[in-house]
Amino acid sequence: MEKTPRAQLDRETWIQTALDTLADEGVTGVRVEVLAKRLHVTKGSFYWHFKDRQDLLSGVLETWKDGRIRDIIKQTRPEAGSEEAQIFRVIDVYSTSRNRKGILIELAMREWARRDEAAAAIVEEVDTWRLRCARELFLACGVPMHEASTRSMLLYAYVFGVSMMNYEKFDGDVARMKDDIRALIAHSQTPQASAKD
Amino acid sequence: MEKTPRAQLDRETWIQTALDTLADEGVTGVRVEVLAKRLHVTKGSFYWHFKDRQDLLSGVLETWKDGRIRDIIKQTRPEAGSEEAQIFRVIDVYSTSRNRKGILIELAMREWARRDEAAAAIVEEVDTWRLRCARELFLACGVPMHEASTRSMLLYAYVFGVSMMNYEKFDGDVARMKDDIRALIAHSQTPQASAKD
DNA sequence: TGAGAACCATACGGTACCGTACTGAAAGTG
C-alpha cells in the first residue's frame, strides 16, 4: 500500500494516507512532509497534486463524507422483517474493536470539527443522515415517531461515547453489560426480566 | 485572570492556563511559548517553574484528576431519598451547555489519552471512579447490581457521546428527546407511557 | 524520435516551536 517503487501517486493515494494519519495523530498530525515521508516521496509530489495543505484536508472531508453516507444507507436499506437485526448491526459496527480504524477516524473527525467550521458542517451532515436512517429502522419496527428519534439519538451518542471511555478497570461483566445496553436501546421494552430486585 | 501587571506567577497559574488552552486547542496546542504570550511573560518564567513541557503536562493531568474525583464524590454523596434526583443531576452536568468548558476539557483529555499512556491511565482512573459512584446511586435506588453497572456505563457513554454529536439539523424536539433519554437511563422502567403507537 | 505533459527531487526563505545559558530586576532577610 506504500511500497510501490516506481508507481505514480494520485490524489486518492494522498488522501488515503492522510486518513490513516488522521486516525493515528489527529488533524494536526496530517502534515505534508510527514505524509511524503510515509509515501517515500518528497513534497514536490504533493504540491503537484494539491494547491496546499488545506486543499488536501478538503479532499479528506469529502472522501470521508461520501463513504460514511454510502455506508449508512447500505446498512439501513430496508430488509423487511429483519429491522431489529439491522439495528443491532448498526450498534455493533461502532461498538466492537473490529472496526478500530473507523472508530479512530470518527473520533479524530469530531475533534477536528470542534475547531473547524468546514469539518463541523461535514460531521453535521453525516450525523443527520445517520440519525434519519436509524430512525427509519425504528419506525419499521413499529416504534412511534418521537420515540424513534429519541432511540436513534441515544444509539449514536452511546456508540460514540463508549468508544471514548476507559472502563477496563471497572469491575463488572462488560460483555454482558454491552449486550444489555444494546437490548435497552433497540427494544421498545426494557431488557426482559432485568426487573427490580 | 491574566492581566495582573506586576504579579509573580506560580505553577498553578501556568497549569490553569494550560487547561484553558487544552480546552480550546487540544494537547498539541498547549505550547510553552503560546502560554507565555497568553500570560504576558516570556518563557524564561516557564522554565523556572517547570523542568520542561512534559513537566507541565504531568501537572495538568494531576490537577484534572484530583478535581474530577473530588467532584464526582461530592455529586454522589448519599442524600437518602433523593438518589434519583442525583442521577439526573449527574447527567445534566455533562449534557447541558452550562458546563461548556468542562466538556471541552473532557473531550480534549480523551483525545490526549488515545495517544499517551500517562493520560490514558489518568482517564481510566477517573472513569472508574465515576462508574463506581454512579453505580452506588443506582444501587441506592433499588436497582440490582448488574443492572446498576450497566446503567452507569450507559449513562457516561451517553453524556460523552452526545457532547460529540452535531444534531442541530436533525428534525425532532431535541429538548424532549434528551429528557426522555435521561428518564430511560435513570428509571428501572422504560419511560412510562411512551408506549407503542 | 522528438516535443510536450505529467510527475518528482532539490534547494531555499520563512515561521513557530523547544530548550539552554546567561543577564537583570525585584522581594525578602539579616
Added chain:
DNA sequence: CACTTTCAGTACGGTACCGTATGGTTCTCA
C-alpha cells in the same frame, strides 16, 4: 543597607514544518 533568593527577560542553536521556484525524469503520442 548589603546580600541572597526568586523570579522574568534576552539571546542563541536546533528542529520541524509550510510553500515556492526551478530543475530533472519519465511517460505519451504524433
